[in-house]
Amino acid sequence: MKVVIVGGGTAGWWTAGCLEHNFPDWDITLIESKDIPIVGVGESTVPQIGNFLSNIGIEDSHWLANSNALKKYGNRKINWRKSGDDNFDWTFWYNYNKKFEGWAQKFRKGEVDLDSLNDFYDPNDWSGYAYHVDAFEMGRMVKDHCKNVKHVYATLTEKPEADLVFDCSGFAARFVEDKTKQHYPHTIIDRAFVGPHEPRDDLPMVTQSIGRDYGWQFIVKLKNRVGVGYVYSSRHVSDEDAYKEFEEMIDEGGFVPMGLPSEANSYNDKHMFFKWEPHALTNPWSGNVVAIGTTAGFIDPLEANALFHIQHGIETFVKCWKRGYGKKTYNKAVRISWNNTVDLMKHHYALSDRDDTEFWRYWDCCREECRQSVWDNYEKRHNLETNLYPSSIWATMAAYFDEWKRAPF
Template identity: 30%
Template structure:
């Protein structure tokens, strides 16, 4: 148990595997031997093409230029999500979950002031009133300029990207710049010690690969954590009904077509359609509940959404098993990515969970096998907390819907499908807006502001308590600052398309 950790073997590539390899190798350099073994003949699932702003810091940590990343991955800027049709299904029904916090938050909480006048004629939506980013998105404007520094901008932002290209770029960077050993092989056997630790994986062509710590990035098969160590899978389909996706890659109608700078999530009868814009195409898919609809009906709806271009496309069907492993680090095996679990792509949680897990492993790397169990307990507690909070936040989008048109939406309001912690929070928020006091952990996935954006976008109302409107002057000043920022940005910011086209010739300023 006092054996020092000197070698890491990552089983599986893709975004999760290569992100993990990059973060560990960049942090520890030659002190740790990092080997990644994958079968390059296996296709990458690539279910998520949306990231969180955390990806900017991750890429910076591992030494990749933002300019090079955007070019190689055909990536574009993402400034949040637009939810269309989720509340009532009406033609004008939409709201935003932007990536910029409400003005002055949390020093000034604008929610009580907005709630006090929310139903009055002419009142802007919550996100439009408290934040300028909805305005940027509605006008297809970028969050930065060509003169901005790498990974810096006027507005907070993330990316839409080609997940396959990301994996390829990370592989090249890891092998060429960070000293990661890459083995192309098919695992045919896993060897274990008497205490259950994995001692080696056996490849069909390269034989045994031994290591002190194994990272399972083998995808849905969960070869090491699930199959070898027998860690059970916790099914969450009783809360989140989505279990299928039908996806297509849609070409732009013209080379100068706008690139939307946010994810568009459009509610459908039995789920919702995602629509994201890359530089060279759109990624579009209908995620749905097979308990509520058959694939034929879903394909018809997807074809209607895409339009005439759908006739030349080949939809790809993806099975989604909502849930996660009971524990994520057992013995000397830790799972990252799909091997740990997966939830539907609403709010793009897949890649960020891989980022956060890989970063923790790299930062808290145990020095010895004896210390590993302590690190594993902390990792399991932290990671389980994050999964629980994501599940609750995703459910929030569905359970607040007022739609009555299909069983899918009605069933999502059944209290038996709503986690009790979420029900408790909603009871509190009838009189007090979500605030930092509601989220005390250092491992929160969504800040109080995110709950405000979804709650008030979906029509939930908080009745202001006595004294909640005392700082009216400060609030009015904040609302005016938002309006003034919109006026400045509309003249100063390029469109998403224009900035990305310019990036083909020029680079962002080095930091």
């Protein structure tokens, strides 16, 4: 089987590593352009990433010591329930539904406080932590691990000859055959400013997600820097005003910009600027081309979902191929995963009580629907293996946003 992977970002190299591991007889070539840089952001992850790397033979005990990565113990939400709200950590506790229901009874009687929800959390569980990773190292690490993948530098203008082509060319989606897109209602986050800042010892080892006037801010601590970004809705604020707001966040947090590692997507000498059309491909595998990574879709970086979609896309391909399932099954499985991600994003915004800007008032449109479906999701997503965001995440969400009225117990 002759396979060509187009793209040398995280999606390209993770695809190469996973295919080489699972199909040692395949003839795999990865082609990347020297002139088109990788996106170079995306540094917060979910615990499943550790499993993916370990399955292809890369143990975190090794790479954590040799990279700028750090363990991440959860997501700290600030300013989401209402403006000026205190922080609350969403940790990675899993599959203790009965225990959660017992806890919820006590919480509603005022016998325990919200913080005690995290007593279910075990940081030593395999799924108890995720990572903050250097975007440039994530691909490089798998590249160094690959033994038989041929690596070529070239900027392709035509689809390469191969039995299978994996299009990992990023937002350009260069060789995708069927470009039909699924646009989801209420995916209004579509811009970001982001940049590296001087490293800081005083920051917690959680991803901080701070609700802001027109979106949210992230703070991701690595050994060698802190990634700070503002992700927002262009329907509600101009890029110029969003950047002013972002500069205030940088001042307020005492962050010192380090300058940019490359000219890619630079807005100025301190920060990068990204814009995208939130979507996922309806048929990420069409013809002999499989789209992985941002080629296949990108919605909103909230809750660190994008690298997981790379993992899911390639692992699902491997399963389908080994079991003899074709494109139809593959495309359906990938669509389900995107649907679940979009659903979780929507609940994050719609369950908030914030009404201080047009952005937050926008979410009146689906608040009632989300109040019901947060519990529907809690009831049906028990399996951590098949749900990126399992029941415990939905339980945390319902508890955090104080949604007890329709609890099913």
